[in-house]
Amino acid sequence: MTEAPGPLLELCDLRKSYETTDAVSGVSLAIARGEFVALVGASGSGKSTLLKTVNRLVEPTSGTVRFDGEPIANLPLAALRHRIGYVFQSIGLFPHMTVSENIAIGPRLVGEKLAARRVEELLELVDLDPAMGARMPDELSGGQRQRIGVARALANEPQVLLMDEPFGALDPVTRDALGNRVRALHEKLGLTSVMVTHDMAEALLLADRVLVMEDGEIVADEVPRALLGGAGGAIAQGLVAVPRAQANRLAELAR
Amino acid sequence: MSDIGTILLGLGDKLAAHVLLSAAAIALGIAVALPLAIWASRSPAVARATLGFASLVQTIPALALLALFFPILLSLRAVFGEGLPTLGFLPALLALSLYALLPILRNAVTAQTNLDPGVIEAADGVGMTFWQRLRLVEAPLSAPYIMAGIRTAAVWTIGAATLSTTIGQPSLGDPIFAGLQTQNWVLVLAGCLASAGLALVTDALLGTIEKGLASRRRRLTFGALGAVLIGILAALFVQFGGGKDERIVIGAKGFSEQYILARLIGQRLETEGYAVDYRDGLGSAVAHRAVATGAIDILVDYTGTIWTNEMGRSDNPDRDTMLAEIAEWEARTSGTHVLGRLGFENAYGLAMQREVAHFGMFNDIGDLAARGQAMTIGGDPEFFERPEWEAVRNAYGLRFAAQRNFSPTFMYNALKSGEADVIGAYTSDGRIAADDLVFLDDPERAFPNYDAIILLSPEASEDEGIVVALSPLVGAIDVAAMREANLSVDRGEDKLTFEEAARRLAERIGL
Numbered sequence: 001m002t003e004a005p006g007p008l009l010e011l012c013d014l015r016k017s018y019e020t021t022d023a024v025s026g027v028s029l030a031i032a033r034g035e036f037v038a039l040v041g042a043s044g045s046g047k048s049t050l051l052k053t054v055n056r057l058v059e060p061t062s063g064t065v066r067f068d069g070e071p072i073a074n075l076p077l078a079a080l081r082h083r084i085g086y087v088f089q090s091i092g093l094f095p096h097m098t099v100s101e102n103i104a105i106g107p108r109l110v111g112e113k114l115a116a117r118r119v120e121e122l123l124e125l126v127d128l129d130p131a132m133g134a135r136m137p138d139e140l141s142g143g144q145r146q147r148i149g150v151a152r153a154l155a156n157e158p159q160v161l162l163m164d165e166p167f168g169a170l171d172p173v174t175r176d177a178l179g180n181r182v183r184a185l186h187e188k189l190g191l192t193s194v195m196v197t198h199d200m201a202e203a204l205l206l207a208d209r210v211l212v213m214e215d216g217e218i219v220a221d222e223v224p225r226a227l228l229g230g231a232g233g234a235i236a237q238g239l240v241a242v243p244r245a246q247a248n249r250l251a252e253l254a255r
Numbered sequence: 256m257s258d259i260g261t262i263l264l265g266l267g268d269k270l271a272a273h274v275l276l277s278a279a280a281i282a283l284g285i286a287v288a289l290p291l292a293i294w295a296s297r298s299p300a301v302a303r304a305t306l307g308f309a310s311l312v313q314t315i316p317a318l319a320l321l322a323l324f325f326p327i328l329l330s331l332r333a334v335f336g337e338g339l340p341t342l343g344f345l346p347a348l349l350a351l352s353l354y355a356l357l358p359i360l361r362n363a364v365t366a367q368t369n370l371d372p373g374v375i376e377a378a379d380g381v382g383m384t385f386w387q388r389l390r391l392v393e394a395p396l397s398a399p400y401i402m403a404g405i406r407t408a409a410v411w412t413i414g415a416a417t418l419s420t421t422i423g424q425p426s427l428g429d430p431i432f433a434g435l436q437t438q439n440w441v442l443v444l445a446g447c448l449a450s451a452g453l454a455l456v457t458d459a460l461l462g463t464i465e466k467g468l469a470s471r472r473r474r475l476t477f478g479a480l481g482a483v484l485i486g487i488l489a490a491l492f493v494q495f496g497g498g499k500d501e502r503i504v505i506g507a508k509g510f511s512e513q514y515i516l517a518r519l520i521g522q523r524l525e526t527e528g529y530a531v532d533y534r535d536g537l538g539s540a541v542a543h544r545a546v547a548t549g550a551i552d553i554l555v556d557y558t559g560t561i562w563t564n565e566m567g568r569s570d571n572p573d574r575d576t577m578l579a580e581i582a583e584w585e586a587r588t589s590g591t592h593v594l595g596r597l598g599f600e601n602a603y604g605l606a607m608q609r610e611v612a613h614f615g616m617f618n619d620i621g622d623l624a625a626r627g628q629a630m631t632i633g634g635d636p637e638f639f640e641r642p643e644w645e646a647v648r649n650a651y652g653l654r655f656a657a658q659r660n661f662s663p664t665f666m667y668n669a670l671k672s673g674e675a676d677v678i679g680a681y682t683s684d685g686r687i688a689a690d691d692l693v694f695l696d697d698p699e700r701a702f703p704n705y706d707a708i709i710l711l712s713p714e715a716s717e718d719e720g721i722v723v724a725l726s727p728l729v730g731a732i733d734v735a736a737m738r739e740a741n742l743s744v745d746r747g748e749d750k751l752t753f754e755e756a757a758r759r760l761a762e763r764i765g766l
């Protein structure tokens with residue numbers, strides 16, 4: 001089954017309803033091994049909810065998610081989550097653990113001790129000083145904390161990396177550098193990645209494929225080139241128009 | 256009495272018992288509260304129910320809660336058998352644990368609900384199981400708050416544990432109750448100081464643990480925890496160390512005569528080589544039950560009390576018949592042995608100031624019924640609940656304007672200050688002569704006899720040495736000797752300790 005050419009992640013008619021809203025209303029989607037997918041959409045469009053159904057932090061109202069062909073409802077929960085690295089929008093570092101302990105938590109849960117050398121590597125990977133390992137989370141800046149969140153998600157050597165606005169609190173320079181680094185890491189580790197972002201430019205520059213979400217539905221599913229070429233419909237084009245206009249204005253200024 | 260320092264030094268046993276009782280109650284409280292809190296944090300309905308119950312318990316006065324466990328445990332004997340203790344450590348432990356529940360539970364539930372949801376989601380997201388999340392995230396983050404709850408519980412419990420004296424569990428309440436009884440404020444102060452000191456030290460140590468947990472300084476946490484454990488171990492050693500398990504336990508109800516007679520008995524046994532222990536301040540019903548079940552070994556009780564309260568009789572035969580019937584009844588129902596009369600009677604009677612009685616021409620209780628309707632009657636808290644009171648009231652048709660409860664000591668003051676006009680007093684009380692009081696005659700013989708008798712628990716009665724050591728006391732104490740001894744500890748100045756009074760009494764009766 002592992003050698004089957006089928007998609008690594010498959011979402012079938014997925015719905016999640018709360019009392020007052022349908023956060024996700026009928027999403028079907030397949031993500032192939034090795035893809036880097038960006039998920040873009042307005043605030044409240046259901047991006048986080050959709051991402052959380054994949055590692056069952058949210059149980060869907062109906063529909064199924066398959067991981068490597070297997071419905072995730074059949075997989076042991078802890079095992080599923082060990083195979084999926086998750087970067088939280090709210091970061092969620094454990095405030096009573098040092099940075100090193102936070103990063104090493106995944107391996108620790110399955111009884112392995114992450115070597116100090118590995119922790120340093122992971123810190124370097126997200127562009128942080130390895131000496132930071134001894135600090136407590138409340139001794140870090142918001143952006144540093146987000147990067148620890150990414151390092152923690154990678155510690156288990158997961159197959160899939162789900163990132164919910166991983167770079168929200170970063171300055172543009174670091175954000176750009178880290179985006180490229182994550183993309184490089186994605187290649188190097190052979191990951192399958194989904195990244196939620198508000199920033200269409202970031203999505204276009206990093207991803208192989210861009211999904212646009214609106215009111216709980218996927219309204220566009222295109223490669224970046226196609227989106228820039230005008231595909232994907234009105235909502236997607238509205239999002240693409242912003243960075244395009246900015247780029248044009250910058251080009252004019254430089255002339 | 257001697258100075259407070261020596262009294263404090265003599266409280267080692269009580270302190271140890273107090274520490275162990277409090278520690279056990281808090282431990283049990285924690286053991287129940289924490290699982291409940293975990294459950295409650297996952298179900299709002301459970302949270303409401305458990306917190307509601309714990310708050311309800313908290314509204315019951317501690318003294319009443321302690322007393323309630325006596326009938327509860329008594330009825331549980333149907334399930335657990337006759338071996339289930341109804342007095343002493345077990346009921347005190349259960350009542351205090353219930354009391355400790357609320358602060359621990361409330362803090363634990365609050366801590367759980369206040370955990371950052373983002374952190375909890377992250378714990379799930381990195382793949383923690385239920386127990387991993389509890390152990391690695393929820394417990395350490397809640398620990399300082401839970402510790403604060405435990406700290407509150409500890410201070411409450413140490414305070415409330417002084418009340419366990421009344422149900423036959425030794426504690427730092429012993430000197431407090433004994434001192435209250437005889438207006439010996441030094442003794443009361445010593446008990447209060449010791450229990451307050453214990454509470455303060457405990458609070459400081461638990462506070463240090465709390466601080467250590469909050470700032471994640473392991474040294475601090477474990478250092479303070481170690482100090483707490485050492486304290487408990489020391490208490491354990493004092494209690495069970497010296498191999499003094501075979502102590503003879505002598506009970507005393509909560510008034511001076513009982514304390515003195517207990518010491519008198521204890522001193523005789525000690526000269527015979529027995530190790531003795533006193534269980535002071537017992538309620539009347541509790542004391543009788545305690546000797547019948549062997550929770551204590553020896554008790555001085557009164558024929559009339561057993562006759563009306565334990566046997567439920569309302570007739571009033573002559574004193575020899577009564578004693579014979581009591582001895583037979585005790586032997587048959589529990590195997591308790593009546594060793595014999597001490598020689599004096601400590602009857603209930605209605606007493607007034609001599610002048611008032613003389614002036615108003617009150618000679619017997621009938622006069623009171625005829626002309627006392629505007630008066631206030633005072634009595635100790637037990638008095639008005641006893642069947643004797645009902646019998647007297649019915650026999651003479653007594654009616655009063657008001658009825659007030661006083662502790663025995665304050666009752667005499669009330670009579671002097673006019674807050675009561677007539678009181679239900681004890682005939683052997685030293686203050687009868689000292690305060691110049693008279694007893695009103697009881698022509699209807701509504702009050703039974705109250706001959707003081709020595710009761711031996713079934714086990715103690717089989718100990719030949721005890722019987723031999725105590726037999727000389729039978730018939731040896733007349734009422735004048737007893738009154739003098741009682742007065743020597745009750746009077747305002749020049750108070751004797753119970754031990755001294757007992758020694759003087761022994762001298763006076765030539766033993």
Ligand SMILES: Nc1ncnc2c1ncn2[C@@H]1O[C@H](COP(=O)(O)OP(=O)(O)OP(=O)(O)O)[C@@H](O)[C@H]1O
Nearest residue numbers: 018019021022023042043044045046047048049050
């Ligand atoms: N636990 C919940 N209970 C009720 N409604 C919820 C819950 N979680 C999310 N929602 C609703 O579902 C919708 C989608 O929320 P979601 O968090 O997925 O949006 P999002 O696209 O991630 O937004 P943002 O970009 O602001 O993070 C919103 O309308 C939100 O109010």
Ligand SMILES: [Mg+2]
Nearest residue numbers: 047048049089
């Ligand atoms: Mg979101």
